[in-house]
Amino acid sequence: MQLIWFRQDLRLHDHTALWHATQAGPTIAVVFISPKQWQLHDDAPIKIDFYLRQLAQLQQQLQQLNIPLIIRHIGLWQEIAADLQNIAQQLKITALHANIECDYNERQRDAEVRQLLEQANIQVNYYHDRTLFPLGSIRNQSGQPYQVFGAFKKKCYEHLSLSLPRCYPTFEAQQALTAHPLWQTQLELQPFCPQGLSIQQIELWPIGEAQAFALLDTFIEAGLSHYAEDRDVPAMHGTSKIGAYLNIGILSIRQCLHALFRSQQGHFHIEGRGQQTWLDELLWREFYQHILFDHPRLSQHQPFQLKTARIQWRDAPEDLHAWQQGLTGIPIVDAGMRQLLATGWMHNRVRMICAMFLSKNLLLDWRLGEQWFMQHLIDGDLAANNGGWQWCASTGTDAVPYFRIFNPISQSQKFDPQGDYLRQWLPELAHLDAKHIHQPYAKKQEIELNYPLPIVDLKSSRLRAIEIFKAL
Ligand SMILES: Cc1cc2nc3c(=O)[nH]c(=O)nc-3n(C[C@H](O)[C@H](O)[C@H](O)COP(=O)(O)OP(=O)(O)OC[C@H]3O[C@@H](n4cnc5c(N)ncnc54)[C@H](O)[C@@H]3O)c2cc1C
Incomplete structure (x- = not known):
C-alpha cells in the first residue's frame, strides 16, 4: 500500500508524488492540519482559509478516484513522524511519497520522517515538484549556487532551450479500498475557519484547479502581450494573480510554463x-526558492548580507503601526497597505514601494515588515517574501543598491498618474485631482483633510538611510 502525503501541493493534476504513488500501487492519502504550526509560521488567516477550502474540494475529488484521505489534526510538526509511523503500521504502508519543500523547518520535519520510517522498513520517496529545476541543481562553473539573478536566469534559459520540464499525465481511478476508521473523518471547516474574514474577502479567491486554470488561461490570452507595460500599473489588472494558487499548489509551476509556451x-x-x-x-x-534551499539561515531571520546584521534599526512602534494600518500620510504607501488589509493581496510595484519606505525612510527592521506581509498575504511564501523584503532593504542577494531609494511620491506619479489606484483605497482623498492626490499637503499644510500628515520627511530620511548603509 502506498501513502501520498499532501502538503503545499493541493491538486490532482501534474503532481509528481501523487503520480508516482498511484503508479506504484493502491494509494491512500494523508494531510496534517496544524494551526499552531501555521501560526508559528505567520500564515495569514486568509491563506489558511483558502487552504482549507481547497482541501475540502480535493477530498471530494480524491473520493471519486477511490483514494481515501486521512485527515490528522496535530499541534506542531514534531508530532508528524511518529504519527506517520503509526498510520503506516496500521495500514501496512510500504512506501511514503511527498514533494520536497525548500524551507528549513519543512526539511527538518522531512528528515525526521525519513529516519523513523526507514527504520521501520518503509520506503520514503521525496520528489522535486515545486520548482522547474531540482533544488540545488543550478550551479555555476565552480559548482557553487548562483547569487545573482541574471546569471541564474541565463543558466535556466540554457536548460529550458534543451527541453521544457514535462507535466505528468492524468491517471485512472483505482479499485475501491475496504473502509477503515482512519479515513472516516470528513473535513470540518468550521472550527478552523479563521475569525475576522469577510465574505467579500473569501469571494475574491475562489478555489479549485479549474478556477486556477481559467485564471491562467485568461491571463495568457488577454494579459500576457501587454504584461511588460501593464504589470507596473497598480490601478490595472495587469498581472496574472496566480501567486496564491501556485503557493498552495493548486497550480504547478510546470503548468504555468506550458501555458506560456502553448502558442509555440x-x-x-x-x-x-x-x-x-x-x-x-x-x-x-525559482531563484528565491533555490536561494532559500542553499542558504537555510534565511529561514531563520538572518540577512543574506551578514554585514547588514549590524544595522541599528529604529525602535518606533507608532510608526510601525501607522505603516501597518495605512496611515503614514504617504498616499501610495497607505493605499497599498489598505489593499493588503482589505483583500489579502498587494500589487508588486506597491509591495516594493511599501517595503522600501519601511526599511529605508522609516528605518524599521525589514523583518517586521516581512512578518506583517506574511500575516496578511494570501500568496504569502517564505522564499518570495523574504527575497522581496531583502531586495528592498538592500540586505539580500542581488538586492537593490542601498543608495537607490524609491521616492514614493515620484513612484506614485509615474505608475498611477491619474491617481485611480489612490482613489480606490483612500476614499478620504478621492475628491482630489490628479496633481494633488499624490502629495495632498505639498503646498498648504493647513488644507482640511481627514488624512494624516506625513509621519516622516522623505528627503532627510533618505539621506539618513544612505549614511547608515554607507557606514557598513
Ligand atoms: C516585499 C515583497 C514581498 C513579496 N512577497 C511575496 C510573497 O509572499 N509571495 C509571493 O508569491 N510573491 C511575493 N512577492 C513577489 C510578487 O510581488 C508577487 O509574486 C506578485 O505580486 C504576485 O502577483 P501575481 O500572481 O499577479 O504575479 P505575476 O506578476 O503574474 O507573476 C507570476 C508569478 O511569478 C512569481 N513572481 C512574480 N514576481 C515575483 C518576484 N518579484 N519574486 C518572486 N516571485 C515572483 C509569482 O509566483 C507570481 O505569481 C513579494 C514582492 C515584494 C517586493
Missing part, C-alpha cells in the same frame, strides 16, 4: 516582451 507548441521560443517578462518573473520565484 511547447517549444522554448520567446515571442514578445510580455512573454519574456512573465517568464522572468516565474524565474525570480
